[in-house]
Amino acid sequence: MDVKVNGPDEAPRASGRTVDGPTNPMVTPLLTDLYQFTMAYAYWKAGKNQERAVFDLYFRKSPFGGEYTVFAGLEECIKFIANFRLSEDEISFIRQSLPGSNENDFFDYLRGLDCSEVEVYAVPEGTVVFPKVPLMRIDGPIAVVQLLETPLLNLVNYASLVATNAARHRFVSGKSKLLLEFGLRRAQGPDGAIGASKYCYMGGFDATSNVAAGKLFGIPIRGTHSHAFVSSFMSLDEIVEKSLGSSDGSTNCEDFVSLVQRWLSKIQWSNSLGGTFGETNQSELAAFTSYALAFPNSFLALVDTYDVIRSGIPNFCAVALALNDLGYKAVGIRLDSGDLAYLSCEARKFFCHVEKEFGVLGFGKMNITASNDLNEETIDALNKQGHEVDAFGIGTYLVTCYSQAALGCVFKLVEINNQPRIKLSEDVSKVSIPCKKRCYRLYGKEGYPLVDIMTGENEPSPKVGERILCRHPFNESKRAYVVPQKVEELLKCYWPGSSDKTREELPSLKDTRHRCINQLEQMRPDHMRRLNPTPYKVSVSTKLYDFIHFLWLNEAPVGELQ
Numbered sequence: 001m002d003v004k005v006n007g008p009d010e011a012p013r014a015s016g017r018t019v020d021g022p023t024n025p026m027v028t029p030l031l032t033d034l035y036q037f038t039m040a041y042a043y044w045k046a047g048k049n050q051e052r053a054v055f056d057l058y059f060r061k062s063p064f065g066g067e068y069t070v071f072a073g074l075e076e077c078i079k080f081i082a083n084f085r086l087s088e089d090e091i092s093f094i095r096q097s098l099p100g101s102n103e104n105d106f107f108d109y110l111r112g113l114d115c116s117e118v119e120v121y122a123v124p125e126g127t128v129v130f131p132k133v134p135l136m137r138i139d140g141p142i143a144v145v146q147l148l149e150t151p152l153l154n155l156v157n158y159a160s161l162v163a164t165n166a167a168r169h170r171f172v173s174g175k176s177k178l179l180l181e182f183g184l185r186r187a188q189g190p191d192g193a194i195g196a197s198k199y200c201y202m203g204g205f206d207a208t209s210n211v212a213a214g215k216l217f218g219i220p221i222r223g224t225h226s227h228a229f230v231s232s233f234m235s236l237d238e239i240v241e242k243s244l245g246s247s248d249g250s251t252n253c254e255d256f257v258s259l260v261q262r263w264l265s266k267i268q269w270s271n272s273l274g275g276t277f278g279e280t281n282q283s284e285l286a287a288f289t290s291y292a293l294a295f296p297n298s299f300l301a302l303v304d305t306y307d308v309i310r311s312g313i314p315n316f317c318a319v320a321l322a323l324n325d326l327g328y329k330a331v332g333i334r335l336d337s338g339d340l341a342y343l344s345c346e347a348r349k350f351f352c353h354v355e356k357e358f359g360v361l362g363f364g365k366m367n368i369t370a371s372n373d374l375n376e377e378t379i380d381a382l383n384k385q386g387h388e389v390d391a392f393g394i395g396t397y398l399v400t401c402y403s404q405a406a407l408g409c410v411f412k413l414v415e416i417n418n419q420p421r422i423k424l425s426e427d428v429s430k431v432s433i434p435c436k437k438r439c440y441r442l443y444g445k446e447g448y449p450l451v452d453i454m455t456g457e458n459e460p461s462p463k464v465g466e467r468i469l470c471r472h473p474f475n476e477s478k479r480a481y482v483v484p485q486k487v488e489e490l491l492k493c494y495w496p497g498s499s500d501k502t503r504e505e506l507p508s509l510k511d512t513r514h515r516c517i518n519q520l521e522q523m524r525p526d527h528m529r530r531l532n533p534t535p536y537k538v539s540v541s542t543k544l545y546d547f548i549h550f551l552w553l554n555e556a557p558v559g560e561l562q
């Protein structure tokens with residue numbers, strides 16, 4: 001990780017060394033809800049601001065009708081926490097904005113505020129996670145931890161939603177397909193776009209078209225060309241510079257345009273290819289030829305501007321064969337409209353015929369990229385019909401998370417001054433799980449994760465080979481014994497605050513992506529399927545179960561029937 005002093009006044013102190021600030025400079029202590037500041041003031045006024053509080057950040061239901069979620073956004077959270085200081089300018093804005101509070105001492109308190117007394121435990125970024133289990137546990141003086149609530153939720157909610165969406169698109173496409181994120185133009189503003197590129201890569205995409213994201217995060221950047229490039233050409237006469245040297249530099253073709261034309265007529269007159277098309281669109285041929293002259297080593301053509309079968313594919317093949325004469329290997333085509341299953345199969349057939357007819361080895365394996373309003377459903381439909389697509393370019397549905405707007409992560413108080421707290425609700429799924437907890441993932445005989453279990457902080461941890469009762473947190477009759485073959489503690493220390501615990505390093509984006517891909521591959525297939533997936537079990541220890549229900553009864557007033 002880069003070591004750099006960052007922050008308004010001085011470097012953060014808690015870890016003993018400095019951490020870069022968040023990617024987006026808008027992520028400051030003011031990127032929070034007003035009520036966090038009014039509560040901070042009221043805590044301070046009541047002399048409660050230094051009381052030690054523990055909050056859990058978790059979600060209640062996995063998105064997109066699925067049973068798994070990818071946890072993302074942690075690195076940005078830690079970068080925010082590490083650099084949490086209010087500038088003078090920010091403090092004077094708070095002074096103007098807080099209703100009726102003018103006490104200088106409060107603003108002196110804000111001036112000295114940082115996260116050096118805050119301790120953050122979290123599940124490693126890129127981990128597959130499940131409802132109710134804390135993704136982050138934040139322990140610190142209540143006023144400052146409340147100020148963190150909104151920015152941490154903001155940094156985790158969309159990141160985890162879009163990483164999960166990407167993982168789902170990867171799952172339906174299969175491991176062998178190249179997945180390209182094309183969402184920049186349709187994303188929710190610049191931060192939505194940059195976040196989408198980062199977290200789609202984390203969730204299993206291979207590359208993005210977003211150049212800024214490539215520079216910021218080292219994500220591979222890829223792209224083709226647009227319809228505008230094709231329709232900007234009127235005729236082959238526009239091509240003035242026609243020469244192209246061979247790939248090894250040994251010869252020079254003075255008139256690449258004529259070479260392309262010769263190949264086009266060979267294709268037209270060939271036994272197996274002739275008859276499927278007559279005259280192709282010559283302005284399209286000009287565009288492809290021009291593009292090949294600019295990028296002879298990476299020629300990929302968008303073939304659907306005029307007519308895929310009668311023009312785009314033969315024109316592409318003519319240019320690709322001309323390139324082949326000079327030792328270059330064309331990359332392939334992109335389809336951006338029509339029946340992508342049918343057209344990809346027709347394109348593949350055509351390429352295979354070319355390979356056979358002209359003896360160009362490997363021509364049949366030409367890359368076929370598809371785009372145009374793709375999503376999980378359309379890719380699933382293509383799979384069912386049979387297709388020849390090698391790469392999917394996906395934008396709108398992916399980055400806007402069209403099928404679910406938000407993950408719904410929440411931040412709930414579970415302990416104050418060592419006293420466990422519970423939040424009750426008519427809706428059982430909204431009742432919080434009290435206490436500062438430890439969380440474990442238990443693995444079964446076949447190597448799959450079986451169940452996540454939460455325990456009180458001071459309970460002994462589950463042990464390999466030792467039978468443990470895992471209880472549903474709220475449903476008395478749902479319980480199971482587990483003899484774990486492997487026990488993994490989920491929450492690790494990412495920000496030690498004033499304690500002397502060692503801090504987990506923030507891994508590189510590539511390492512987090514690997515972690516995510518490995519985690520997804522480890523899951524039992526029935527948890528992953530799109531239709532009616534089996535819910536993964538999330539449980540509590542007997543001791544925690546008993547305590548939750550004791551506290552529940554203690555806090556819930558008994559109703560009176562009239």
Ligand SMILES: Nc1ncnc2c1ncn2[C@@H]1O[C@H](COP(=O)(O)OP(=O)(O)OP(=O)(O)O)[C@@H](O)[C@H]1O
Pocket residue numbers: 336337338339340341342371372373374375378381382385
């Ligand atoms: N074989 C297929 N099975 C299921 N869905 C498909 C198939 N081929 C394409 N689609 C999807 O069908 C939709 C077709 O979009 P649309 O009706 O806008 O037509 P289009 O091909 O884009 O035409 P236009 O040239 O007017 O843009 C897209 O969402 C695309 O991903």
Ligand SMILES: O=P(O)(O)OC[C@H]1O[C@H](OP(=O)(O)OP(=O)(O)O)[C@H](O)[C@@H]1O
Pocket residue numbers: 182183185186226336371372373374393394395396397
């Ligand atoms: O379809 P998406 O998943 O959002 O993927 C990105 C789309 O963006 C481009 O289209 P363009 O901006 O030219 O618009 P159009 O396809 O609507 O004509 C591209 O050709 C894709 O169709």
Ligand SMILES: O=C(O)c1cccnc1
Pocket residue numbers: 182183209222223224225334371393395
């Ligand atoms: O490079 C592409 O083909 C591309 C990039 C963004 C959006 N649509 C397509």
Ligand SMILES: [Mg+2]
Pocket residue numbers: 336371372373
């Ligand atoms: Mg489109």
